[in-house]
Amino acid sequence: MSTTRHELLTAFDLLLAPERFKDYGPNGLQVEGRTTIRKIVSGVTASRALIEAAIHADADAIFVHHGLFWRGQDGRVTGWMRQRLGLLLGDDVNLFAYHLPLDAHPELGNNAQLGLQLGLVAHAGSAGRFGEQEIGFLGAPEDGATFTSGKKLAAHVERVLKRPVTLIEGQRPIKNVAWCTGGAQGYFEAAIAAGADAFITGEISEPQAHYARETGVSFLACGHHATERYGAPAVAAHVAAQLGLAHEFIDIDNPA
Incomplete structure (x- = not known):
């Protein structure tokens, strides 16, 4: 089964209510990819390793807690930012990120x-x-x-x-x-x-x-x-089941 990027964004927003929060960066769709969504990969951080693993897993969308863009960040697309964006845009993969709304959800956060x-x-x-x-x-x-x-x-x-x-x-x-x-x-x-x-x-x-x-x-x-390994897969699995999509959690090891 499949859904659209807009329907997926709507489902995430209805569940997590990002409008309720004053946050450190944008919540929701951070990088626009293909319109049709069949599989979501969830992870903690939109690192290059996660993006590469999600592409290898044939994901149409990535759902994370730590996205790419933060308040006060240098806006130049160079170095690691260019590499991550290049992978997402090159493979037409959507990136969804929810920070404080994902922390706060009373059951799945x-x-x-x-x-x-x-x-x-x-x-x-x-x-x-x-x-x-x-x-x-x-x-x-x-x-x-x-x-x-x-x-x-x-x-x-x-x-x-x-x-x-x-x-x-x-x-x-x-x-x-x-x-x-x-x-x-x-x-x-x-x-x-x-x-x-x-x-x-x-x-x-x-x-x-x-x-x-x-x-x-x-x-x-x-x-x-x-x-923070538990909220992203819980939310992504819930929404994937709701919309009839495939879901996979990929945990990129981080000692921090």
Whole structure:
């Protein structure tokens, strides 16, 4: 089966509601390709490696979290940008990218899907959200358990994500867990204010270690890419099933 580029864009927009968000770059169709869509490849970042793999997989469209264009970016089409655009335009492949809307979707987004992987359930309603534009999630383990330490939580996250975690351990037993995927270390203060005993994100910067030590709230940096591997395939698979399209997730390894 097939659909059109316009119908695919409409389906993504209806699901992710990008108009609700003030973002760092354009959401939606970033590079226009062929009109007829039969197969979507999803991935985290529109890297050259992903684009090449998608072309090899006979994709008509690529769906990612990190697109090509960002606010304040140098607009010249040279170097890596020329290479990526050259591949997309040369093979007539569409590129769709959704940043904050993909983080925020309550069931299929990066935060919802990371919570699902880790066995965390967000609190109901507004109590389960925090931070700017309510991107962050706040909840607890689905079985009602309490992690007795930050080390226990970090070991659990490492088993699930299959990668090391940078832990700044607090002193509190962990009942409430806040999480926000990717480079959301700046949400730590909001997570503390929201009542979190631990905060899970992708990256750490210098201030967060001090905040964790001074407040007793554990901070876990689990990898930007590692925490954002789940939203793009969930959304793309959902829309592909809705429209009768083929879908394939291609994970390009990234240690960050």
